[in-house]
Amino acid sequence: MTDGPNGVPLTGGRMTQSVVRVGNSVHRPVSDSSEFVAALLGLFEKQGFTGAPRYLGRTAGNDVLSYLPGQVPERFRVWEDEQIAAAGALLRSMHDATRGSSLAGRFQVVCHHDPGPNNAVWVDGMPTAFIDWDTAAPGSPLEDLGYMAWTWCIAPAKQTVPVGRQADQLRILADSYRLHGPERHALVDAILEQQARNVRFWSEIMAGPESAPATAEVITERIAWSRREFAFTVEHREVFDHALARTADPVVTTDLERPMTAGSHPFDPLAQARADGVERTSASVLLTDPAGRILLVRRAPGVLQSGLWELPGGGIEDGEDVVRAALRELGEESGLTGARVTAYLGHDDYTNTRSRRTREYTIAACLDRPGTVLLSAEHDRHLWAAPADLPAPIAPHEQTMIRRHTTPPPTQPGHLPLPGYLPTIPAAPMWGSLFFTTTDGDAVLLRATDPAKGLQYPGGDVEFTDPSPLHTAVRECWEETGILLPPDPARHPLLATVVEQPRGGWPLKIGFTFFGGRLTAEQVAAIRLDTAEHTEVVVLTAGQLPGAVGPQRAQLTLTVLEAVRTGLPAYIVR
Template identity: 75%
Template sequence: MADAGELARLRLVMLHSAGVTAPPGWEQTCAARFRDRLAEQAAFVVDAAPEHRADARDDHHLPRPGRAPWHLGVIAAAPTNPTHRHRRLRAGPPHRVPDRERLHRDLGSAHPDPSGPIPRLECSVTTEIHPLPDPLAQARADGVERTSTSVLLTAPSGRVLLLRRAPGTLQAGLWELPGGGTEPGEDLVTAALRELDEETGLARARVTAYLGFEDHTNSRGARTRAFVVAAHLDHPQEVRLSPEHDDHRWALPADLPEPIAAHETHLVRRHTAPPPALPGHRPLPAYLPTIPAAPMWGSVFFTTEDGRAVLLRATDPAKGLQWAGGDVEFTDPSPLHTAVRECAEETGILLPPDPVRLPLLATVFEQPGGGWPAKVGFTFHGGALTPAQVAGIRLDPAEHTEVVLLTRDELATHTDPRRAQLTLAVLDAARTGVPAYVVR
C-alpha cells in the first residue's frame, strides 16, 4: 500500500520541448499543499447558471416591462433516464463540490493503491439520442417562432456603439444596440456579424462572448427568443448607417444617451468595464489585446473496465488517436459543458454536466505551435465503460473512424510519444484520484 505522500501528491507533468526540470522536493511540497487544500474545497462553489439580464426587445428592439431576468442557459438532463431529452434551463442551484469528509473519502481511502484498477464511475450512457442542439436549434425545439441577435460592440476606449431609430420606424428616436432577426442556416455569431454589417457597415468586429437570451412575445404575437453577443472593434472604422437609423454614438457606459430602454442600460453597464481607476491606466478593452488570449477545450476521458484507455482514431491521419472533446464555443457555459456536448456529438454518449459526476482529471496548458496560440484544456473523467457501452459508441464519420482500446504498454507503440505521455498522465490521475497538471 502506498504511503500518504504517494496518495496525495499533485502530479506535475512537463512535456514541452524545452524540458523543464522540477526542483528537488517539489513532489513532497505539492503533496502537503494538496492535503491542506482538501479541507478548503467545501467552500468552493461552481456557479453553472449565472444570471444575465440583457436586452429585452419586441421585434428585436422594443422593451417589455416585467420580464424575468436573462440567463445564460445550462444544458442538463436527468441522469437516471437515458431517454430524457436535453433542455435549456433558466436559473438553477449552483453545483457544489463534495464536502470535506467526502473529499477525503473519495481521494484517500477510496483509492489506497495507485497501481490498482481505475474506479468505475456510475454514469448514464445511451446511444439512442441526438447530439446536443445549438442554441438556435434548441429555440426551434422549444417552439420559438422567431429568433434575433443583438451586438454589444465596444471600442478600445471602452465606449459602446448605440444607434438611434429613424423617424417613421417603430419607436422612432429610441437608442439601441445593433441587431436584428436571424436567417435560416445561420449560427448566432454569423447572424450577429451580418446584422452589425447591415446596420453599421462595420465588417471586421471580433465576437468575444455570448451574453444570454430572453424569451418574449413580440408585437405580432409571435414567441420570440432574443440572443445577445459581445464584440470588440480593434481598430477605428467609419460607421455607415442603414435607413433604419439616423444617428449613432460611441457612448461611455456611465453616460448613455436618452431615451434608451432601462433593460438595455442595465445590459450595457453589466457587461462593460468601468473606466480606469488610476490616471495613466488603459481602459480594459485596450489592455486585453496586449495579453495572451488562450482558446480553451474540454474533453471526456473513458477507460474500459479492465483499465484500457478508450481512444478515437481521427479521420484526419495527422490528428492520430484522440479523446472525445473539442474547443469551447461561445455558447458553452463552461469547459465541462463543452466536454459533454462534444462527447454526445462524437460518441453518442450522453452525460450530465455535473462536476461531481464528471470529476476533473487534468488541466492541460499547450504552448503555441502550428499556428495556434497557447491553449488551455480540461479533461473530465467519464468513468469505465462496459463492453456493451464501448460497442454502442456511435462515431461521427466526419471526425473519427474507429474506437481503439489500448493498455498502458500499448500506448507507447500505437501513439506518438507526446500523446502517449499525456494519456498516461490522465490514466494516473484516474487511478489515484489526483488531478494532473500538464504543460506541453
C-alpha cells in the same frame, strides 16, 4: 387525527414555532425567507421534483404548503444501508432540480442547509421528502452533503456501530449521491466544516437577543455535542477517507437514436429556445471601441419603435448560429466588419410589440481600430457612448446587459480601458475532452480520419455558446461517439489541465480533460463514430501506449490514467 379550530400543532422543528396542520395543508408563520422558499418550491414543482411540499399561497400571516403524509423521526439513530442510499439519491435529485437556475445564481445549487433525518418525511421506512426549508439558500452541494453525512452516517453516540461500519455507510451515501473526483476527497472536510459551523451557529444564538429558540441549557449542550462530534471525526478521519477512496464508477449511457446533425447538439441555444416555446430569436452585438465606448443606433422615423436606441442586431435566419447572425446584423446596420468576437453574454426573454415571445442573444465584440459607421435605412443616428452615459430611451433589457458586461473607465494614470488592454495580453483558446477507460482500466481512444492527428479523446474547441469546457467535452463526445452524458462535474470530474505552448500557427491553448467513465465491452462496441472525424475505436493498455501513439499523447494518457486511479487531477505543460 382531528383538526382543532386552529389546526393541529406540528412539533419537532428546532427553529420555526407555531407550525400547524389544517386538513391537507401546513401553515407556517411568514419569515424573511418566505419569498425565496415560495420561489424554490415553485421551481421544484416545475422541475417535477416531488421530494418537497408544494407552495399553495399565503393567508393570515402564514405561508400555506401542502401536507406530506408520513412520519418525521424525533431523534437521530442508526439507519439501514438502504435508507442511507435513499437519502443520498433524494438529496442529489433535489440539487439537480436547482442546477443552472436563477435561484442558484452563481452557485452550483440551492442547498437545504439542514437535511438531517429529522427534516425528512418517511414513508414505509424510507425517506421520501425534505421539509423545513427556512434555511435554504444558494451554495455548494458539499454543504448539504457534509451535513447529511454527519447526521445520517457518523457519530460517537452510535456506540453500537463500529467506526468501520459508519465509514461504509459514508461510502454508500457518497455513491448514492454520485459523488466523484475532488469533491469526494473533500467530503470529510465538509463534514468537519458543518460540525464547526454548528458550534458557531449556536454560539451566536447564545450571545444574541433573548428570542432564542431553546433554553440556555439546551443550547450549551448542542454546542458541546457538536464539539464532541468534531473531535470524533478528526480522530477517525483516516478510516473515513479510506472508505471514500473505494469509489463507484460514474454511470455512462449511450444514446444511439439521436441524430448527429450540426446545430443539434445538447447545448444548442436555438434548439433550447424552440423547446422553451420561444416564437422569435434575434442576435445583437455589444460592440466596444478601444476606448471602451459602446456602439448604439437609433431607430429612424417611420420605423417601429421610432426613436429607440439599441444595440445593432436583428432576427436570426434559418441556418445561422448566434455568432454568425449577430455579425451579419452588425454589418447590415452599421457597415462595420472585422469586429473581434470576445464572448457570448447569454440571452434575455421578452414579449415584443407584436406580442410574440422573443429571445435575444447577445455577443460581445471589439474593434481594435476605428471604423466608419454607415447606417442602414432602419436607423437615423449612431452614438459611441460610455457605459455611464447611455442615451434614452433604450430597451431596459439591453440597458441591463450593457451595465452588467461593461467596465468603468480606469482611474489610475496610464491604465488602458479594458477593451484597449485585452489585445495586449494573450487570448488563449480552450478545449474540452472526455477520457474513457474500459472496465479493465484500458484507455479508449478514437483514430482520427486525418492521419496527422493520430489517436484522440472525444472533444474539441470551446465554442462561444458553450457554458463551460465540460459542456464542450460532453457536446463533442455526443457528436463524435453517440454517448450522451450530463455536464455534471460531480459525475465527470476533472482529470487534467493541459497548457499547450504556441505551435503550428495556434496561440497558447488551455485544455481540460474530464473522466467520462468506464465502458463495458458492449458500450465500446455500441460507439457510433462520426466518420468525417474518426475511423475506428482503439483500446490500448498502459503498456501498449508508447508504441501506438506519439510521445506527447502517450505521456498525457499515462498521466490521465494515473489521475483516474488516484482521483487527483494533473497539471500538464507541453
